[in-house]
């Protein structure tokens with residue numbers, strides 16, 4: 001590949017602001033900017049919801065030659081907005097004279113093991129095949145909530161390996177290379193021992209429940225029929 005890519009970040013969090021996915025995309029965009037590679041970012045949910053904004057969505061995709069999907073893992077897969085985006089863009093590219101495009105993805109999950117994200121990355125790879133795009137690589141991050149929706153430089157020392165991995169990705173993309181294997185491995189490395197993450201996450205869940213006055217109902221099973229054990 002020659003020349004700098006025109007990168008479009010497609011962010012698939014359901015949250016309009018302070019999302020972990022957005023923090024990841026913002027940091028990578030900033031690293032790319034420092035290396036002379038401009039990028040654009042779109043938030044998928046409002047664009048895919050109703051037909052009236054699909055042309056805007058297609059125009060953003062058509063202007064780019066590198067699509068970077070960044071989204072959270074929802075029930076072991078992509079959130080609805082990302083599924084809808086892939087359906088719409090796949091059909092659009094198949095029915096139009098779409099130019100060459102590369103695609104990469106970064107998925108972050110709430111569970112600490114990065115491998116939970118593998119099925120979602122496999123779906124992104126299949127999207128690339130069916131949409132006439134070439135696959136540039138996929139990154140998986142566990143323990144995404146450690147970011148806390150903050151800009152990565154403000155999210156504490158724990159996320160430094162994540163920043164380093166994104167800097168490696170920026171170096172590669174600026175040079176026209178695919179996502180390097182070293183960046184994929186570093187991104188997937190546990191940010192802390194799993195037992196520490198689980199303990200903090202359990203405490204956080206309890207604290208949120210307490211704030212909402214339901215800490216005594218955490219084991220409630222309201223949809224279980226009385227006949228079930």
Ligand SMILES: Cc1cc2nc3c(=O)[nH]c(=O)nc-3n(C[C@H](O)[C@H](O)[C@H](O)COP(=O)(O)O)c2cc1C
Pocket residue numbers: 013014015018019020021022071072073074075076077108109110111112116143144145149
């Ligand atoms: C509806 C829903 C489903 C989720 N499903 C999973 C899941 O299957 N596995 C997992 O590890 N995390 C799951 N999570 C956690 C999110 O992936 C995690 O909190 C992520 O960091 C959110 O990113 P965001 O701030 O960009 O939305 C789920 C969160 C929600 C709200």
